[in-house]
Amino acid sequence: MKKLLSLLATTGLVATTSSTVVACGDGEAAKNKNVTLDKQSIEVTQGGTGEISITSTNDLTGVKIEGQVENKVTATVQDKKIKITVSETAEEKDYILTITGDKINSKHFLVKVKEKSVSSLTTVVKTNVILYSEIVEVTQGGTGEISITSTNDLTGVKIEDQVENKVTTAISGKKIIITVSETAEEKDYILKITGKNINSKTFKVIVKAEPAVKTDVILDKEIVEVTKGGTGEVSIISENDLAGVKIGIQVAGKVTTAISGIKITITVSKAAEVGDYTLTITGNNINSKTFKVRVKAEPAVKTDVILDKEIVEVTKGGTGEVSIISENDLAGVKIGIQVENKVTTAISRKKIIITVSEEAEVGDYTLTITGNNINSKTFKVKVLAK
The missing domain is CATH 2.60.40.1080 (Immunoglobulin-like)
Structure with a gap:
């Protein structure tokens, strides 16, 4: 003990007015404050957790973890374990944390954050773009x-x-x-x-290379209607050379174009959806110009209608009938070129009802039946005197 006091005095750690007594048990107490971690570093995946076990002879009450990064790498001490939580947004790098407390010596440990990888049980099948x-x-x-x-x-x-x-x-x-x-x-x-x-x-x-001054082009139509499975054309008018002219933003396999001379030929496949497609013509010497391709549904195949009579005689002030025979739906069927207040018609199911007024002139009136699904057909109303 005397030797220890002498040594402390020579280093200036003992005051001249008093002596410092170092208990023989102090070194043992300091040793008892040491903590042991079962691992000095731990790998944790982004969005995952990890644990480090603590061994200590001292009470761990009040122990805390320093060096945490809010919302990224956090840790708590529970039941002699350091429980580490790593968020999805934590950077892939090493974080140095420290366990400290009044009754223990501080101890550093390393948290190695690893990129979150796809589980080997859920292999992603890559697809072609x-x-x-x-x-x-x-x-x-x-x-x-x-x-x-x-x-x-x-x-x-x-x-x-x-x-x-x-x-x-x-x-x-x-x-x-x-x-x-x-x-x-x-x-x-x-x-x-x-x-x-x-x-x-x-x-x-x-x-x-950057082109010369570009000029505007004029298209003979800015909306072109094309039926599914068909083609259409747009003519180009330009004062500048049309070298390098092309159509952008085509729809592969549905709406495509080709340019020949000053004509744009538009091809619409049967797979194209009904609706509007906006295309753009561009070129080295022209300003871009948009135009619209309006895709129309394929029309129904029309069939001929048969009338049970193609000439029907009706007396002035009377009515007559014509029966319609058709394999197709008669939706939208109508009679054109009627004579107001003289010769008029109405369609009821598959019959044309003809009404002739007293004012109708004697003679022949030619009427036409039309419809969405039928070919037009003419028939004659012969007005007779009473």
């Missing part, structure tokens, strides 16, 4: 679009092999928006779309 265009031409300083079709979720999809400040992309919904700077070289750029749930797919961005 379809790009409506695998080659897109974009002018220096311009933008382009490619539509994406995929049966799988597109979350986490990204575009690889972009060229910083030259050819860049963004994904909005199911579209790839391509932006080409004015400094991009006039050449082809191969980019790749990748994602957790899709097979990678490459596409080409052809960068074109």
Whole structure:
């Protein structure tokens, strides 16, 4: 003990006016404050939990964990265990936490946050994506679009092999928006779309030189009606060269176009939905111009009708009947070119009721029966004097 006091005095830790007594049991007490952790580091997956067991001869009341990151990596002490919780948003990195308390010596431990991986029991089957265009031409300083079709979720999809400040992309919904700077070289750029749930797919961005001053084009019609399974045409009027003219945002396998000279030929497949499709004509020397393709349903196959008589005699002031024979539905059937207040008709089931007024002139009146599902048919009403 004297040697210990002497040593403390020489280091300046013992005051000249009093002596400090160090109990022989202090070293043992300090040793008893040590805690032992069954592991110094633990791996926890994003969104998961983990545990570290504590061994200590001292009371763990009031023990706390320092170094927690709110809403990311948190920990509590329960029943001699450190219970660690890692949120889905925690970064994939190492976090140093410390267990401290009045009755224990502080102890550091490491929480290694790992990226959440798909369970081996639920393997995701990747699917192919379809790009409506695998080659897109974009002018220096311009933008382009490619539509994406995929049966799988597109979350986490990204575009690889972009060229910083030259050819860049963004994904909005199911579209790839391509932006080409004015400094991009006039050449082809191969980019790749990748994602957790899709097979990678490459596409080409052809960068074109900035064109001369563009002019507006005039289309002979801005709405063209085309029946499912049919074709239509739009003529182009432009003062500028139509080199490089094309139609963007076509619908693969449904509404497609071809340009020959100054004509746009539109082809609509039978698989196309009825409704409006907006297409855009673009070119090196023209300003973009949209037009609409209105897809109409295929008409029903019309059949001929048979009338039991094609000439019906009716006396002035009287009525007559014609029976209709048809294999098709008679919905929408009507009689055209009636003579108001003189020769009028009504259709009841499969009969045409003809009414002739007293004012009708004697002679022949030719009427026509028409309908949605039948071919037109004429018949004659012969008005007779009383």
